[in-house]
Amino acid sequence: MSHLPKIGRRGLLLGLTATAATAQARLAFAGAASAGAEESRLVVIILRGAMDGLAALAPYGDPAYREVRGGLALPEPGQEGGLLDCGGFFGLNPQLSTLHRFFLEGTLLPIHAVAGPYRNRSHFEAQDLLESGAAERLGSGWLNRALAGLPAPPPGKPEAGLAVGFDLPLLMRGPQHVGMWAPPRPVRPAPDLYARMADLLHADPLLGPAVADGMRARGYAATVLGEERGARNGFVALASAAGKLLAAPAGPRVAAMELGGWDTHADQSRRLGPVLGQLDAGIGAMQDQLGAAWSKTAVLVMTEFGRTVRINGANGTDHGTGGVAFLLGGAVAGGRVLADWPGLAEGQLFEKRDLQPTRDLRAIAKALLRDHLRLPAAAVAAAFPDSGNITPEKDVFRA
């Protein structure tokens, strides 16, 4: 028998209606529900499929850039369809105009030539390790383990926030209870039948806890999102819902989302634009919904690895190593590019093909937990085990 309490039949708040999700875009929330408006918010966005860092943030000042990128090289800043300048050496992809506005405002910190410790170019292993936060695949994600360092929610409040989307990413799986939010279905059982279903399931070690969390999460989300119906769908709508739920005074503090479609092996110049545009518009919508809470928000955008420096046979790029991550939000001390640029010339590449990683993504993630969420050292260490040699990046947040 399970030790979990049965869900009471009273007090279930159901009947949520809100915006839509797509299978490519998912969102999961977590965190103590006691967050006040003054408390820090964290969003982690996983870009599944490996975003081409050299296309997202092009090193147009590197003498080898045009030669190695060939048909994928973008025009210099100021030219038609040109890059959006970030300090005279790097330029953002023209699809990332919102991110460029953040850069000019000093709230975007791109990190280039960055990677985790993994070097083998498998999407699936790399995603697992990116989310596990360890050198081997763990059953829980680093963000879930970090949540143990947040204060417990008061009684009667949802124990562990919410989720938007259908799947819980590994990043957010683990011992800490995490809620989820997804767009509603037209037909739903009455609360009493939900309760009887939950009674039947409560002793099941897998289904019992999931349904218990799901019931709480829906009740919570219904009170925040009300009856609003979003006109847009997909990632932009999810990001907007995330912003709104995070902005609520007693809302979750930590959210995880994902966006797929980055595995551009062929015809990259045509395929990458729309997905970059979705990312950019989604983050813009999230900022709109966060309102005043934006100033306390940090968003980490990360992908499993970068892509090959040279174009492949199909005007695309293959799996690579070093890539780009973005840290952004009102809490971020940005307006500069964080990079020890390794160069794109033949002798400067990793295994003669990939951007050489010169920074470890864990240094950024650990800084997020330590300096932004102000988690105790034990929680940071639990999030990233065996990483004592990786020092959290300094001075990436506003005092």
Place this chain on the structure above:
Amino acid sequence: MDTRLLQAAIRFGLGPRPDQPLPSDPLAWLDAQLAGDDIAPPPPEGFEKAPDVAEGYRIWREHSEASRAMRAPRDAVLALYRAEAASALGWRIDTPAPFRERLVDFWSNHFTVSRRAGHAVASVQGAYVREAIRPHVTGRFADMLVAVIKHPAMLSYLDQASSIGPNSPAGRKRGRGLNENLARELLELHTLSPAAGYTQADVVQCARLLTGWGIERSKEPVGAVFRPANHEPGPKTVLGRQFEEGPEAAEALLRFLADHPATQQHLATKLVRHFVADDPPPEAVSRIAAVLRDTGGDLRAVAMALPRLPGAWEPPLGKLRSPVDLVTATFRAGGASGADAGTAAYSACALLNQPFWAAPQPNGWPDEASGWLGPEAAMQRLDWIYDAAGRLGRLDPGQVLEASLGPLAPQETHDAVRRAGSMREALALIFASPEFQRR
């Protein structure tokens, strides 16, 4: 009653149907399904016979031409894909040989191609399963691997058609080069798995070896084709083994990979995880790997060995049903049938975030409970079950419970069903019960 009779239908099948009597001997029932020829699903609605690759491409071409002329009222390729998917899902609901359909599913997922790649895949997805998967689920793994890798659906899905040898005539003339996608997934997902310790150099050599293989879409014979002008000259070395230049190298490589011990270990692990337990018992994996090794990759022998594994029946209901399997089992238990049931199942799978033949990544759908059990996903299951329970027509919930779970349902489930206020509620409680959501 021997619970193994029900378990055979649940763990190795797709759930009992009220109009299909339970087997009297579970192992003989499972074996018999592997003995005869494959029974393919009926042709998709609107087709007299199942469309082949050439027909799929013809529909795609006509749709493209109509689109260019702004005369395409609907997406004919998407319509073809939907009709194929509904036919395949309907057949899962009706089939008297559900173990065989489970194997078709398993191998289709192992060799994922996805509609999300666009019309190039969607137009031939039904043909892919019929031509590359179904004929081989009781044949040899090496033959399935060759059929899959040389099928236009896979050549499109993993971009092989655009990979060109940099020193080939076409590569030198046009400055084109390799696309590593198929080569990497062939080694990582289809055969060896990363545990084999192959290197980036092996991936590149494998990509060079596969150059030349592409697709002929417009002139006869339509299908996979070897284009010498795209083929990288010279021998290639993969895992220390040398392969000569030319079109025969691909099949030689595939047969070498199919028989590799790392491939046998990888396949055995996935098979045991799918049919027995999320955490595959090492001794069961070793046994299946040994069957693969000793029989030269005979997949019928493997399928017969699975229900004979120690632990294959214990504990009962140890695995969570994936959304597609939950939907299928619900419709089977409710006695639904035919193309309408298939169409309803198609929508249901999309709603429960497992759209049919549309996995997000080349590694296919997850085969562990944790992949399907986010809190919201668990709630969506309950919502769908309630919706479906209202559409199944008049049924006797007591009989449905007895036929679908029998002695596997505890008293608590019987009590909840008996106390339900309506037929719909009673059915919803059966399908929502922990026993029904597992296999």
